[in-house]
Amino acid sequence: MPHTAGILYPGHSAEDDYPALERLLGDGVRLPLVHTLMREDAHRVDALLDIGSEEVLADGARQLLGQHRVQSVIWACTSGSFIFGWQGAREQVERLQAVTGLPTSSTSWAFVHAAAALGVHRVAVAATYPADVAAKFVEFLKAADLEVVRQSSRGIITAAEVGRLQREEVLAFAAANDDDRADALLMPDTALHTAAWLEDLEDRLGKPVLTANQVSAWEALRLAGDHRPHDGVGTLFRTATAGEREHSPG
Structure with missing residues (x-):
């Protein structure tokens, strides 16, 4: 079954x-x-x-x-x-x-459960959201006792626009907003295509990447x-x- x-x-x-x-x-x-x-x-x-x-x-x-x-x-x-x-x-x-x-x-x-499963404590956040919304995600992670060592926002208002981002844009955005201190990079928007590129993202960064x-x-x-x-x-x-x-x- x-x-x-x-x-x-x-x-x-x-x-x-x-x-x-x-x-x-x-x-x-x-x-x-x-x-x-x-x-x-x-x-x-x-x-x-x-x-x-x-x-x-x-x-x-x-x-x-x-x-x-x-x-x-x-x-x-x-x-x-x-x-x-x-x-x-x-x-x-x-x-x-x-x-x-x-x-x-x-x-x-x-995201909280996935970080716990991987033993992740320090994270970087590459959010496609506007800065005020991205800050709310960071607050949520901090409430889960995760240390956010870097946070970034792409400032995109609509999910439709996020959904149009292509592979190289997504990989470049992830790489530009990683941090050497982070155990993993988190990309929190379910409007963002990542399923086909999960292995590419981790190969580019050399660490776990958690996407929405x-x-x-x-x-x-x-x-x-x-x-x-x-x-x-x-x-x-x-x-x-x-x-x-x-x-x-x-």
Whole structure:
């Protein structure tokens, strides 16, 4: 029986990373995706609070469960989860899990769990967001006792624009914003295509690179019961200690 993890994804930008990850991960993995409502495509606090609101996620979850038989669910939006703060992001997942009745998480928690699985303590952040939104992600990481040794923002307002960034732009952005003190580089936007370039990113930097769609798939599959190592999708999926994660965040 395949491990099937349901993806709630806002709008349209880099959702094709998930079928790409399915192919890279091979037999026994399914990542069915439902698009949640995005009234306004903007990396702006008010828009992000709406994108990640309880009603929007509940509607998406009901659609997902009505269309697919899944073993776990992830809200695949970093900014639409950390924007609520540490406690708010926890409550967001708890409320969503009350709707799904399944192990449930979000991309922000996936980053925290992935860093723990890799034993990562010092990180650099290469965010495509505007600076004020990127700062909220850094606050979230610091609440998880991660040391952020470098933070950068590309200042892109819309997910659609982020989704148009090409391979060389993504690799160059990562390399330019790494730090020798960092154990890993984090790239937090699920609007950013990275699935096909995970090995290229790590080859360029010589260290683990955690990207939003990668950690979302990893978290959701672990919650679905898939604890196998996988090649070709970065250090995170290869690491045996990627093991079991708790069903609740934090």
